Amino acid sequence: xxxxxxxxxxxxxxxxxxxxxxxxxxxxxxxxxxxxxxxxxxxxxxxxxxxxxxxxxxxxxxxxxxxxxxxxxxxxxxxxxxxxxxxxxxxxxxxxxxxxxxxxxxxxxxxxxxxxxxxxxxxxxxxxxxxxxxxxxxxxxxxxxxxxxxxxxxxxxxxxxxxxxxxxxxxxxxxxxxxxxxxxxxxxxxxxxxxxxxxxxxxxxxxxxxxxxxxxxxxxxxxxxxxx
Amino acid sequence: xxxxxxxxxxxxxxxxxxxxxxxxxxxxxxxxxxxxxxxxxxxxxxxxxxxxxxxxxxxxxxxxxxxxxxxxxxxxxxxxxxxxxxxxxxxxxxxxxxxxxxxxxxxxxxxxxxxxxxxxxxxxxxxxxxxxxxxxxxxxxxxxxxxxxxxxxxxxxxxxxxxxxxxxxxxxxxxxxxxxxxxxxxxxxxxxxxxxxxxxxxxxxxxxxxxxxxxxxxx
Numbered sequence: 184x185x186x187x188x189x190x191x192x193x194x195x196x197x198x199x200x201x202x203x204x205x206x207x208x209x210x211x212x213x214x215x216x217x218x219x220x221x222x223x224x225x226x227x228x229x230x231x232x233x234x235x236x237x238x239x240x241x242x243x244x245x246x247x248x249x250x251x252x253x254x255x256x257x258x259x260x261x262x263x264x265x266x267x268x269x270x271x272x273x274x275x276x277x278x279x280x281x282x283x284x285x286x287x288x289x290x291x292x293x294x295x296x297x298x299x300x301x302x303x304x305x306x307x308x309x310x311x312x313x314x315x316x317x318x319x320x321x322x323x324x325x326x327x328x329x330x331x332x333x334x335x336x337x338x339x340x341x342x343x344x345x346x347x348x349x350x351x352x353x354x355x356x357x358x359x360x361x362x363x364x365x366x367x368x369x370x371x372x373x374x375x376x377x378x379x380x381x382x383x384x385x386x387x388x389x390x391x392x393x394x395x396x397x398x399x400x401x402x403x404x405x406x407x408x409x410x411x
Numbered sequence: 412x413x414x415x416x417x418x419x420x421x422x423x424x425x426x427x428x429x430x431x432x433x434x435x436x437x438x439x440x441x442x443x444x445x446x447x448x449x450x451x452x453x454x455x456x457x458x459x460x461x462x463x464x465x466x467x468x469x470x471x472x473x474x475x476x477x478x479x480x481x482x483x484x485x486x487x488x489x490x491x492x493x494x495x496x497x498x499x500x501x502x503x504x505x506x507x508x509x510x511x512x513x514x515x516x517x518x519x520x521x522x523x524x525x526x527x528x529x530x531x532x533x534x535x536x537x538x539x540x541x542x543x544x545x546x547x548x549x550x551x552x553x554x555x556x557x558x559x560x561x562x563x564x565x566x567x568x569x570x571x572x573x574x575x576x577x578x579x580x581x582x583x584x585x586x587x588x589x590x591x592x593x594x595x596x597x598x599x600x601x602x603x604x605x606x607x608x609x610x611x612x613x614x615x616x617x618x619x620x621x622x623x624x625x626x627x628x629x630x
Contacts, residue, residue, distance in 0.1 A: 250563075250567075251567075251605055252569075253570075254581060255581070255601055258581070258598060263594055263595065263598045346475070348477045351477070352477075359478070375489040378486040380486075381478065381485060382482060384478055385474055388473065388478055393473045
């Protein structure tokens, strides 16, 4: 009888290797998300300034990052920047740079949206009861903004994890690459390997992303209905 | 920068851009159709189909297109289902796009308050008339921004098709880098090509959004 594809996962360290590959993907997205949340908050506040120069610069940055497919950005950094400046970047580092740039743009726009969605009377009411500008931000604006932002930031994490699947195309050894190695190694013993491996990776991504997007949806429902 | 090289290989990019556009248009139209069906199934809560639609939407929204494509292109042939890379690309795009479109339409339908529906019924409209004349026009207006974001998102996602051997823009760029080592020129043309296609699309959608912003009254 021919080997059943499912046995593949129990041969050697295959199962552990796939999970290790998944961890590479997840850790790159987590690093990128954490950096881009910080930079994104700064970018969002800068975008909210009335200064025409910062407005134009941030606008162009945002439009460029948003209109380019992430894969193109990866190519630009991994092949273009490295060649132009004669530096050597590993696939992982290029991936973190690109996803940070992308995440910062997305997060910045979310922060800008959240800040400008706070109605003006909130500022004015704060002033009317005698709070200082700093107190208005600390007690009124920031709590409401954060409440709007957290679900969206969590959602960004799932988008980041999904998009990180692209890094296999610039040669990073992550979950898909490990899967391909296993498929190649068992080409003769298990011809149906690719069906099982890719099916398994498909569900792995689902298992990772589904709880995160559920959490985001739940928080959004709870906090938006409480909104000010 | 080698401009002769750019001139010489521009036709390759034009061809690839046309192929990408062709597949995106087909994929987006089918996604809209699938999305409409799914959102209506969910809106009217049709018993069994509703369950299936929810599962489909969650599966498709929580997995990357690249993995879906690999499964279609490398996995399915083992079950005897052989698909060309073009067919894979369209199926993958529709599988992904359908759920995003469904969510966009559903958020539009959900945003119309029950009061509007009840008011319609109370002045003697039938259910169908309420849907056709009151809910649908407003829902479309509300979901246009999400809809246009999805179209651009889907177009950008087509860049991964090169991974299943479809000769799209990425594929041509990668080829030129590999063959002639003209990285700067190839990447410049790639970026220009995406700008030429996507900037007008995003501008047109911005105009449409402004023209159709009539919902939100009476809520």
